[in-house]
Amino acid sequence: MASGALVATLLSPVSDGPPTLWEWLGRNWDTGRVDSIKNLLVDHLIMSLVPIFAALVVALPLGLASVRWRWLYQPTAGVFNVIYALPSLPVFMLLIQFSGLSKTTVIVPLTFYGCAVLIPSVVDGLGSVPDHVRQSAVAMGFTPLRRLLQVELPIAVPVVLAGMRVVAVSSISLVSVGALIGQGGLGMLFTRAYQNPFVPPALVGIVLIVLLALVADGLLVLAQRLLTPWVRARRAT
Amino acid sequence: MNWLLEFFGKAENWSGSGGIPMRLLEHLEFSVMALALAVVIAIPLGLLIGHTGKGGLGVVVTANLARALPTLGLLVLFVLLLGTASILPVIIPLVLLAIPPILVNTFEGIRGVDPELRDAAYGMGLRGGQVLGRVLVPVALPLILLGLRLSAIQVVATTTIAAYTGLGGLGRFVIDGFSTQDYASVVGGSVLIVLFALVVQVLFTVVRWVTVSPGVSQRVKTR
Numbered sequence A: 001m002a003s004g005a006l007v008a009t010l011l012s013p014v015s016d017g018p019p020t021l022w023e024w025l026g027r028n029w030d031t032g033r034v035d036s037i038k039n040l041l042v043d044h045l046i047m048s049l050v051p052i053f054a055a056l057v058v059a060l061p062l063g064l065a066s067v068r069w070r071w072l073y074q075p076t077a078g079v080f081n082v083i084y085a086l087p088s089l090p091v092f093m094l095l096i097q098f099s100g101l102s103k104t105t106v107i108v109p110l111t112f113y114g115c116a117v118l119i120p121s122v123v124d125g126l127g128s129v130p131d132h133v134r135q136s137a138v139a140m141g142f143t144p145l146r147r148l149l150q151v152e153l154p155i156a157v158p159v160v161l162a163g164m165r166v167v168a169v170s171s172i173s174l175v176s177v178g179a180l181i182g183q184g185g186l187g188m189l190f191t192r193a194y195q196n197p198f199v200p201p202a203l204v205g206i207v208l209i210v211l212l213a214l215v216a217d218g219l220l221v222l223a224q225r226l227l228t229p230w231v232r233a234r235r236a237t
Numbered sequence B: 001m002n003w004l005l006e007f008f009g010k011a012e013n014w015s016g017s018g019g020i021p022m023r024l025l026e027h028l029e030f031s032v033m034a035l036a037l038a039v040v041i042a043i044p045l046g047l048l049i050g051h052t053g054k055g056g057l058g059v060v061v062t063a064n065l066a067r068a069l070p071t072l073g074l075l076v077l078f079v080l081l082l083g084t085a086s087i088l089p090v091i092i093p094l095v096l097l098a099i100p101p102i103l104v105n106t107f108e109g110i111r112g113v114d115p116e117l118r119d120a121a122y123g124m125g126l127r128g129g130q131v132l133g134r135v136l137v138p139v140a141l142p143l144i145l146l147g148l149r150l151s152a153i154q155v156v157a158t159t160t161i162a163a164y165t166g167l168g169g170l171g172r173f174v175i176d177g178f179s180t181q182d183y184a185s186v187v188g189g190s191v192l193i194v195l196f197a198l199v200v201q202v203l204f205t206v207v208r209w210v211t212v213s214p215g216v217s218q219r220v221k222t223r
Helices: A002-011 A021-028 A037-068 A070-084 A089-101 A103-127 A131-139 A144-180 A185-195 A199-227 A230-237 B002-009 B020-052 B056-068 B071-082 B088-111 B115-123 B126-163 B169-177 B183-211
Strands: none
Touching: A002 A131, A021 A199, A037 A070, A037 A103, A037 A185, A037 A199, A070 A103, A070 A131, A070 B183, A089 A103, A089 A144, A089 B169, A089 B183, A103 A144, A131 A144, A131 B115, A144 A185, A144 A199, A144 B056, A144 B071, A144 B126, A185 A199, A185 B071, A185 B126, A199 A230, A199 B002, A199 B056, A199 B071, B020 B056, B020 B088, B020 B126, B020 B169, B020 B183, B056 B088, B071 B088, B071 B126, B088 B115, B088 B126, B115 B126, B126 B169, B169 B183
């Protein structure tokens, strides 16, 4: 019955002393203030989803160009490799001079980190198109644009989405570093926990961020299933 | 630019426990310590799992979960739970976050070695350990080094953030400067950390160039 007692303590609405995890969560979920957990969650979603999709929008043309003009790939990949190695906090700090203490200051570097992962994914994805498939498309009279849109990109989807999964999960957890410049979404719970000092906000923050990351990851896996139905069909036979 | 001149021109920034040389040494010390501990744990484990093929799924799941863990949250949590009497509460999360990239890449590197190559090594009479040491590790070295590089990048970044919880290192300039609105310190510290990270990056490129066999890196055409 120890676990039952534990659940009871965790869920008990009123208790003396410091609030339990659940009490704290319930009390701070929707206070109507800017820093309620609900609002922080929304901020967190904005600051992580925008870079994920912005990175895709930037990486697709750069990746395509790198495949079309091979000599472009080494320098492009090299530049983004260097950017990827830059620690996020000093980059945020240096950007403050240009974009202030705003969400943009977090979104821009995360977009660049995302590109560093996605450009190789796009290039490898297009490289994974078998030569006979490409040649069949040419023989069937596909124009280069139609070949790209209807044959090559769909085949590249699994590799690109694998890259997207890495970008999504790491963006969602990296946003929290923004808390050190006051723009961290759920990461604000960590600075709050440290300043007060009080454990529940830190735990709630970690759990919510990991959950968000798992949900995003799951959605991308689902997207891959829907976008590449032939993979399962082939396995079934 | 003025901020940079102010920061690097100030004499007191070049001496004492809060000076640039000391902070740089601290940053190096914490990073090397965390990376070394992670290497000692992750490389043997990765070699073992890759060589025996057991527990591979666990590695992949752990790695994905670890990527989702927010570094700042982990640092704060450990410091709140264990106190700040020693630097251990800060070193533990640093090591925890440094392990997955090394572990996964070591594992993938060993797994990914062409089975024909491995069989040929056994066929030549090498034993399990010899196959690992003389064939699998050299062939997997580029990936193992990639894991080390990713991990080192991660450690340098996390050590910066750890300054928030009272650890020394270059992050102090940035975080203390930010809270006292001393932007010369913020910008100067940021530039120092960025340079530090770039040096680490270059270092790993050089190590890779020196240690990876020319045949493996395809600098030499083998056929």
